Amino acid sequence: MKKIFVSALAFDDGKSGISNYIENTIYNLAQDNKVSVALLEKDMDNFKRKHKNIHFILFPNILKSSILNLIFHMFFLPFYVNKDYDFMFLPAANRRLMAFYPIFTIATFHDLSQFNVSNKYDFFRMFYIKHIIPIFLKPIKKIIAVSNNTKLDMEKHFNIDSQRIIVNYNGVDKELFHSPKGDFEKIKEKLSLNKKYFLYVSRLEHPGKNHLNLIKAYEALPLEIKDEYDLVLVGNQKENSHVIIDHIQNSKDKESIKILGFLENEELPSIFYNAKLFIFPSYYEGFGIPLIEAMAMKVPTLCASNSSLLEIGKDVSAFFDEYSPLSIKNCIEEVLSDESKQEEMVAKGLVEVKKYDWSYHANKIIELYKTR
Template sequence: MKIGIDAYFATSSLRGMGRVILGYLEGLADIDEENEYYVYAPSDGEIDKIPNSGNFNIRSLNTSVYPLYEQISLPLAAYRDDLDILHCPANTTPLLLFGDAKLVLTLHDVIFHKSYSEIPKSDELHQSLGRIYRRSITTLIQNKVDYCITVSNNSRLDIENELNLQAPIQVIYPGIDDIFFSTPNIRAYNELTSRHSFAQPYIFHLGGSAPSKNTLSAIKAFERYTNDNDDNKTSLLIRGVEKDADNRIVRYVENSDVKERIRFLPFLTDEELHSIYAKADVFMSTSLYEGYGLPLIEALASGTPVIGPNRGSVPEIVGDNGILVDPENEREIADALNEALSVNNDVDYSIATSNHSQSWNTVAKELLSIYNRVVEK
């Protein structure tokens, strides 16, 4: 088979979706030497992140503006390569495909179909436009997709409720990299603490500026916790928000009474991220919606207790292995922080990942099975 995979989001600073796409590529490169792969990425992306495999043909596309890349450059490149399958693993696909290629979509979630009362509108233009684009495209491709993959049963139910896809929908839980089960690199950790001036104890929050990540609630809950407990030692580390950005999160922290104990971390390698997870006293997610919640599983694999939202896929993925809270109730989150930080816990949290974690090679085997079924159909 000639299989095309869009790797646009795997060649930038990796967030959840990009990490999943890169995991797909790494697993397929490891287990499949028979099929021919065509991996598409923007020319200004970090192409060296794509696995180097003898049957991987990397196609560098000149357009970096995503809608133009996806709707013009990608389908033209796929046509030139005469694909059997084009796998679009980032929620949307081209509206038009030339030739006979079958279309496989990974639809991680349908957060962009949620109302503004559920997921508030962003005050950042690119996020608002992205939400409109994804909602429009997923509405228009409902009868064009040959097979749909999603990342949790909760996402599958949401897709069925929000869309009328004519294709089968299959849940494949994302893989998790072995590094998160390993002993953390102390040298990498010490370099981070020195560079960004923090020390234990600390709470780690992997959020973002998007309203769906609800990072302000995490900060306000941290303020409540410190005031309730007269805690002047514990810090809050935040990854996903640029400290020099002009947004409401940074502006809020600048006026916070505990601003000296809040640190914004830059992009972290997997090695650095694992060390931050592993040394954290607790990992906290206050997201309003998650299709899967990969950081929560990575934190558990790293041996760290977690606090997560009681909505979206998180109850399915974390279950009884973490403290689940209303992410919009700062009092409840602060109480959960107090509970998590006041217990001397010897639980091996990495065991808690066993129900919903697997290797990327296992994921790749499921992908190959789907590709074969789609081509034979």
């Protein structure tokens, strides 16, 4: 049994793909190890997957400020890591690193979409990503990339030796995403889901997550399809979400485009399961956990032709040109009109999703420590 120090100071209130990663990885590490987790006080309720082997080291909520959080994490948190721990794990290295590492450290890097999506972040955040992160990654000997695509991006943009980067795929919570949870009729009533629907699960962020081209594709669908199917968007509102909301408010189809906001994990399986199609138009993804969650819930998946989506969706998903609403529209119509194709996609997805397991991911982290 190892003693592991983990920083979860970039937990995003439990409302992002990274928080999904942090929670599931820590929970699975804790099955056979003692895990001490640095966490903000406000996130104790947000961290759902607790375990007897998880001990929380709580820090004041003043650190919810991104700048204060980053400075504290960089220069002060290392002093909380003593030699009693076997190793330290940083699950969000693309956001939070340290000025020095008091013990052996393994870090996970999720994506470098900032280099591939114009105007994703402001000048100062891009400066941090381009010039600060590479400096403080140098002392870390074992860096996990969640896809081959992310590994290649790190080699290209940070000039990191490929031997230091180990691909370790994300997982899917098989306890949760295997059958619908709860009473879907009550969920439908709560969320005002009155029709069948197409689904996109992602934070509402513009332009990176490409909601606008998906909405434009939906608007261009034949009236008989829109009469039968709504477009449902699930996710926390983030950078420039007002652009998406304003477009919907001015759309002739605004009554059929539903923004549900952030949903608890327990509600998501039913939301996935009852979707007719899952559509993932993002301009760039380091992995894209909702894609495998949709596969696990037996939903045909339609994807943008880029980044890790090509890697994870290969041989399962139908692909479109994410820059073209017409291409998205045509892909929706093609899959929707072919029930046998949908059945084939579901069957292939159930086979593919077996490759993605959080317990395997956690075990590989332990093996990286043992073979250091």
